[in-house]
Amino acid sequence: MKYYLIAGERSGDMHGANLYKEIRKRDPEAVAMGIGGGYMHDAGVKLSKNYEELAIIGFFEIIEKLGVIRSALNQVKKELMEQRPDVLILIDYGGFNMRVAAFAKKLGVKVFYYISPKIWAWNVKRAEKIKKFVDRMFVILPFEKEFFAKFDYKVDYVGNPVLDAISQFTPNPNFIKDNSLEDKPIIAVLPGSRSNEIESTLFRMLSILPAFPGHQFVVAGVDNYPSRYYEQFRRNGRVHIVYEQTYDLLHNAEVAIVTSGTATLETAIHRVPQVVVYRVNFISYYVIKMLIKVNFISLVNLIAGKEVVKELIQNDFSPANLRQELHKIMMGESGRLEILKGYDDVISKIGKPGASEKAAELMIGYLNEK
Secondary structure (H helix, E strand, O other), X not given: OEEEEEEOXXXXXXXXXXXXXXXXXHOOOOEEEEEEOXXXXXXXXXXXXXXHHOOOOOHHHHHXXXXXXXXXXXXXXXXXXXXXXXXXXXXXXHHHHHHHHHHXXXXXXXXXXXXXXXXXXXXXXXXXXXXXXXXXXXXXOOOHHHHHHOOOOOOEEOOOHHHHHHHOOOOXXXXXXXXXXXXXXXXXXXXXXXXXXXXXXXXXXXXXXHHOOOOEEEEEEOOOOOHHHHHOOOEOOOEEEEEOOHHHHHHHOOEEEEEOOHHHHHHHHOOOOEEEEEOOOHHHHHHHHHHOOOOOOOHHHHHHOOOOOEEEEXXXXXXXXXXXXXXXXXXXXXXHHXXXXXXXXXXXXXXXXXXXXXXXXXXXXXHOOO
């Protein structure tokens, strides 16, 4: 069968790749194209555009890239008309993907959605649009099945694909030596993968360096962002940069500072106490604040239904607050034990690895239905 996949960010690229690998096990004749990144390319998806051109956050930032987004949307529509795939598989990235879903539905292409856009957080009414344009939804957060049930829309909960990625991880025993790190406890710094995330958080994350003289700060860099930006922060013996080694970094870290996103859940599954931070353009922030419908922004707290990790958002994300919250979760501090206890609850709620396998199995089954 022919598949068209769209992932608009790094985590979606990884999950899309794992999903397609499982699809190919069940459909050896599978052919796929679409929008993604290196992970999906390596899994066998022919990319017509790289997600890096589209990976942005914030309303102001989206306005700046409207031309790029419109061009990509037109390209996808053209390819769907030419290729007529058996199914369109959308991966998160709600604003763009819902426009594609509406077009594909009119075209008569079956539409599957893997990893629901977070409409429960700020745009509940879009559930009706999903119900209208999406044939099958595969959700990865435990509470999403109940959310969609309120709209009389049956979805499949497949578990969380982050568990799949982590279950495939084998720690590098030479991580410290290979990266010329010091013999000091590690504070992991995860500034995200989008350019505006990195630029709005990394400097502030590292501003607390003098308050932790006995630690080394290790930044999780990504290859899709210019290394010269990261390298300006490197400090001999105090700040190190490692590229594409986030899981190894977490495996060796005492604590972490994490930009809100999938990385917060990855950090929790690695059982590393964390402080979650988030900062965007002030116009974007106030628009988001008016629309947001949930009490938390990190996946860890959303899944737990309570505060497990501290969230420092916008103006609360100050060096003084970050320093204070980080001290509370260091080795030997009572706050550390509370977080680890909360992690146990989160991990039990999301279940076991196998989301990609289960989603692929269900998709193939639905596609083969008469």
